[in-house]
Amino acid sequence: MKTSRLLFLLTGSLSILGLSGCSANFGSVSQDSVQTTVHIKGIAHGGQQPLSGAHIYMYAAGTTGYGSASTSMLTSATGNPADANGNFYVTTDATGAFNIGDTFACPTGGSSTEVYLYMVGGNPQQSVDSTDNPHAGLLTTLGPCAQVGTIPSVSMNESSTIATAFALAAYATDATHIGSSSTALGMQGLFNAGVNALNLVDQATGQINATLPTNANVSIPVSTINTLADILASCINSSGGSACPSLLSNALSSGTTGTAPTDTASAAINIAHNPGDNVSALLNLANNASPFQPIVTSVNDFTLGLTFSGGGIELPGTPAVDAAGNVWIPNAISASVTEISNSGAFLSGASGYSTGGNWAESIAFDTSGNAWVANFLSRSVSKLSASGGILAQYTGGGMGNGPNTIAVDASGNAWVATGNANGLPAQGTVSILSPGGTFLSGANGYTGGGLNASDVVAIDGSGNGWITNTLGGIMKVTPAGAFPFGPTGITDSTITNPSSISIDSAGSAWVVSSGEISRQPGSVLKVANNGTILVEGLLPGAAPEGVAVDGAGNAWVTDVTSGSVNVLSTNGTVLSGSSGYHGVTPGSFGIAIDGSGDVWLSVLGESSSVTELIGVAQPVITPLAAALPVTPTADGSSNLGTRP
Template sequence: MSVMKMTRGPLALGAASLALLLSGCGATTTTSTANPFVTTATLSGKLHGGNQPVVGATVSLYAVGTTGYGSAATLYAQTTTVAYGSFSFNQTAITGATGAPSSITSSYACPTGSTTNPDPQMYLIAKGGETQGTGNGNNSAAAFIIAIGKCSTAASANVDMNEVTSVATMAALQQYFNPVTESLGYASSTQSQQGYVNGLAAITNLADVTAGTAKTSVTLSATPTGSTNAVTVTATPEFNQVNLLANILAACVNTTSNTSTNCGTLFTNAVAPSASVTSQPSADYSSINATNEDVVQALYFMLTNPAAGGSASSMNALYALVNAQAPFQPYYTTAPTDWTVAISYASASTCTVSSGTTSTQKFLTGVNAPAIDAQGNVWAASVGTGGGLFEISPNGTPLTCALGATVKGTSPAAIDINGNVWVGSTVAANSSYNLYKWNSMNSALESTWPIGSTAVPSTLATDGNGNVFYATTGGVVGELVSAATSGAPVTAAQTLASLGSSRTFYFMQADASGNLWIPDVTASNPSSIFELFSSTNTSGSTYENGYETSTISSSNLYFPYGIAVGQNMVYSSNGAGSGSPGVSYRWSFITPDSSTHTASVTTSSVELGGNYSVRGVAVDGANNVWQANNNPGTGNWVTGTSTGIGYGLAEISAAGNAISATSASGTGAYGTNTGGFQKPSPFFSIGARGPAIDSTGNVWVGQNSASAANITEYIGAAVPVMTPLAAAAQSNLLGQKP
């Protein structure tokens, strides 16, 4: 990709990138003079099961549903693969077309006359066919899927539909897929559509959709805002995992019947998730069984229940379907503990900043706690000695590199309801420590706010009312009132609570009522979470400047390192990492009382694997809780051996049930202390910290280091959320889908 100056557009990036990468020499295009919005062209491709062409398969072109996650898609055209697995669709220009044709053929027209969805997102799904080129019959279990972008650009596509491109599509868009109807669909909200489009960009980071191969790396270069020079980010997808998943599917596809032994093994061991933890909690999978299941449905089950329900036998059975001559190379040579797919984003570039003090620190270095804006762009303030405010697009393209050493060793970034990005600095300027407001729309430093000569900021949060909160290393919690609005805040920084100089605050979050939740991880007092709430009780000893403090202490809280607000619940994880599994690995569920501002604290009965030295938690759109692990175990619960591979993430449902892997026995060296979502280097070279979830369902995780120069994305693994968190609080959508 050539170096370019980046501009912002809420829905343009994913679609434009996809159209560029999908186009190939097999596509022909003629502009229609009657209606220049639509072209007359050919959407072409080929269908492969492994390396074998699939002949006689039915290929269908659909418009993505728009009434909900996995909502009903609309069939536009249909054809059959011929020699060498080839197929094509003819796009015609019909002025005033409003939707799908009344009779389904291999030709289609984009609905230029539609007022509700004039340029729908499209995808292809192929089913059946002779999968070994032997003429020995139709394999009804063979199925493939690929998303191809907007209708107006679909005819520029020349695709290879195979298991790799199916894995890339399903991983990126799994939260939008309904396995019962096998349809892709998003909700009517702008952010749900945004999340879908951002997912398209992830597909092109995982696979070359024209060649049908997994990508080993992608180079993304641009001159980001705030920098005077170009920056390059290298995206390294987990290609071994993509190929492994593709090979497992191919083991079933490349048989002559859905009743083959390989297909039976796949369908038995690709265990469906509990619908309650997915984007479609009312789904009923009972209609899918061994007689009618296909590999696309099995792939969905593997990705949405990535540890096969914690069954080592199922994980091993699926891995055993792959042999040394498998069609997609290379793949993992040891059975993984989960089926999630990750991408690492790293950079060796430095930038000369036009606003702030330039440092020699590399782009994306010291990213501990990423934050997501309304467009799905990822922001991070570096905790490294060189400082810096960084932003990348949903596919990893560098967008902002600003401030540099001005925000040296900064606290995590926070995004307000208007999209402004706030950071603090551990470096005093003009006799004060400061908070800095970066206006992302104007791409400029808008204001600097002093908070005191001893008030070193340690964490930040924003609420749904436009207020910005900060905590300091001296145990002070303060506020900038209405700071999200343009110009100066209504008042200067004011103190809300003085909780003691021994307190240590690294994370905090506001709920939908504007209450602020702050966990204390001080070693001498490892069991407290504070709630700050608006109050008129001016006589109270814990009252300051309109807020009162409630202290929540419980034996169930032990180093509550991280806080996340969901629906009617606040979550924390015990993060000391030095005690026994029964002490250090638990989840705490805090049920607040909005009238008395007290809370009951309970602990999950499941001692999740990998929950060791927790460094941050997040809640997704189904109220599932995700935690980052800094010092995870190294045992592989599937193989029962030590691998030296860390477990970056673990997940639990709102009901307190493990979604991440756990040992079948629950004891021993490879028991409850070694499960979780496991990734090798370069994904977590030091340890994970500060997870954040976007509107696609990707989980972004920082490194627990001031020197590591990369950020990790788990593709589509979580249920989508509204971003930024302040906007979710404003709309009362914390812990819910947008």
């Protein structure tokens, strides 16, 4: 991964020298049971029109699996009526206002369980003849259960619905089935997703925030959210739902196929699941007379990208995600690491954490929360605490040619791929550091097995390291220094300048070849744990660079030239359309996926930055070391590329 950044610096401009809630930090997830007394005043609008006679439900997210049934929270205690399914609700008046007053115990998931409001029906009151619209549906998240009693007012509209649907997309199948697993990481991911929703739209007013409440450097894609809100409004603001077929028929559960939603809330969830499908047809539902302005009139897809700059981000490397969902960025030029909280704040200050080295190239976490950083030009590795303090620095052990990337195994050992800081002829090594800093691979590291310009390292469920060479080839190294793929590793005509590698749950490796040095076409291939090439020669974009596997086993591949991100299924089928997703400017480079399904991209350009695509992937276990088995598996299988 180093090569592209060095080439960019040399050939590009030399001037190149990120969740707490909307207004509060709710802290870490908890499964404590609490009694919560609620008194929330709210208002429901379709566009600028109050919705009269709508039913407002309060649900807690399910904890029995992703997309599991939500739990209805309201009771008959304050005279609330119940629907045919026995779920209680409150009703909006002619001004769209409603009141929720009740006392209840937080559900099985505890005080951190995500709670949200779901509105169904309502009369948009556009004329004296206007009737109830059964297809009107709105959403807004309230945050964790323990905090619901502190919320004074809530506004439900199309903007809050889009924010909730996109941020919680990985957890939702429809408006009444939003849930995660009951694991600590699963609930942490849903908690963070709820924070994302509250960051996008102000809870009290329903207005889209221009910037993140926790970070004014981060702009929110207001025009895109407005456009999506107007698409929903085209249906909601129609008497009896007369204008709804155009929306509902273009927001199917699988994009262009599947079942049609019955209301606009579930339609928003379907669009979030399939952001590149039926884009033109949906865009036609918004215009300059729609209630939310300004809008976009031309867009490749509906992904929502937040771009982080500042905070020490300078020529960023591949992001890494810790157990809390905080994202860490290694910065080459500033020799620092930037930590972005799950609320989007720069926890590492204006300049990032110093690594004590030079040219921070790669970062990985152990399961104790420590960050290991490879410093390329200083030929060293730094170990940082969870708060960014330097715990130790290591040199030697075969790292004299410059550490390129670093990965941590289930035992907490740090694997370092080293090569070509001393120029050509390239010399490659793999060094393994114990948690205490002992070089388990000896004074000179492991060599041979085809290693030359060793670039990227990843660990499989067998505890073996997979290595790519910048000049071509894929190697595997055991902890004892053996090379199962023989003296030359895996070579193939499509393996030209491999730049990234990611392991899935079966122990297979997804490898991206950029072709940037050899001037050959870039490609992507998938290699079985035994070295058999399973999928070969895929070309998702003109200049593929980075790869990461999400919780469904799909491979996400960046494209430097177009700035797109392309998604490949487990068998190599392109899921992101012919152009990929374009929620980021050209220069997308390194990639990581967090426990909420957000995709994080480092971006090279005149102004170095990092982009977060909200809720577009499936959540994955973080850090990666936490997905590896303590007892190695024979076939390399693990929990990599699976949901928490």
